[in-house]
Amino acid sequence: MDQFLQLTVAGLGTGMIYALAAVGFVIIYKASDVINFAQGDLLLFGTYLIFFSLVQIGLPWTVGVLLTMLVAAGIGVAVERTVLRPLIGEPIISMIMVTIGLSSVLRAVVHAIWGPQPRTFPSFLPEGEVMLGSAVVSADRLVAIPLALALLAGLALFFRRTRSGIAMRAIADDQQAALSMGISIPRVFATAWALAAVTAAIGGIMLGNIVGVTPNVAQIGLRVFPVVILGGLDSIRGAVVGGAIIGLLEFYAGGYIGHGLNLIIPYVVLIIVLMVRPYGLFGKEIIERV
Template structure:
């Protein structure tokens, strides 16, 4: 029972970080129908940005987090303006291929600036262990859960209560109708990419605080795809549930079975979901009649 509780907290903590990265994926898809294959590398960039702010600039962590978020938002805006905006109106496959290329570019930029060696930075999450009933759990994973849920809840409110969020939902439903109502598609796309970069950076900060800063974070970022497929490409609630499920599957598999199976179980889940429910648990099912 102690091991089960410890694994559950660890899995949920990891899963909520996956959800933060995945929700950026969902935001871009909801606004533009683009599948962003560079989201995992934005997560990687976030870990190195917080290292740059805290270690290389020597900022206190509160200011370092603010600087990281602002730089990440700027990167998202630059990507949208220079790379994606010229492709508005082009086939969706063109945008998808561009995001695949962007993934390689981001990874190369990180390697060129910071090199391949692992780095560390002063953790802003509590360190040590906490007694949770009869189990001993990691304090950083325990704190990561409510932090990530609060940020995800804020994003959900943004989509439901703000003009920008409602504009994104309108464009996702019908771009032509949104245009006729005076909604600026380029502005909404820019907001979506800035939000996606910020959520990935925040997830990267939390992940870097827990596992350190290295190129392996990009591999962890690949868990974004099983998460969004499981939860649904256009559902923030699905990103939260999908993140929790994938995080728990990984940890339970590694804790009870081992043998490296935790590395492949998210992709096994992805295949099963695509076969049984292609739109995910909370995705919007599109029925085309001819």
């Protein structure tokens, strides 16, 4: 029972970080129908940005986090304006290939600036272990769960209560109707990319606190794809549920079975979901009649 509780806390803590990155993926897909293969590398870039802000510049935590979020938002807008906007009207595959190229560019920039060696920075999450009943759990992962859920709840309110959020939902439903109502689609696309980059950066900040600053964070970011496929490509709620499920399955498989199964279980889930329910748990089922 103690091991089960420990694995559950660790799985949910990691799963909520997956959900933060997956929400950015969903935002871009809902706004523009583009599958962003660079989302995991935006997570990586956010991890190194916070390291740069705190260690190399020496900023306080609050200022460093704010700077990381602002730079991430700027990168998202710059990518949308300079790379993706000229491709509006082109086949979707062109935009998808651009995001694959962007993934390689971001990873190369990180290696060129910071190198491959792992780094550390002062943690803002509590360190050490706490007792839950008779079980000992990691304090940082325990705190990461409500923190990530609060951020995800804030995003949900953004989509329901703000003009920009409502505009994104309108474009996701019908771009032509949204355009006829005076909604600026390019502006909404830029906002979507900025939000996606910021959510990935926040996930990277939390992940850097837990596992350290390392290029392997990009590999962890690859879990975004099983998460969004499981939850549904166009569902923010699905990203949260999918992140929790994938995180739990990883740690249960690693804790009870081992033999590296935790590394492949997300992709086994991805294949099964694509075969059984390709639109995910909460995705919109599209039926084409010919």
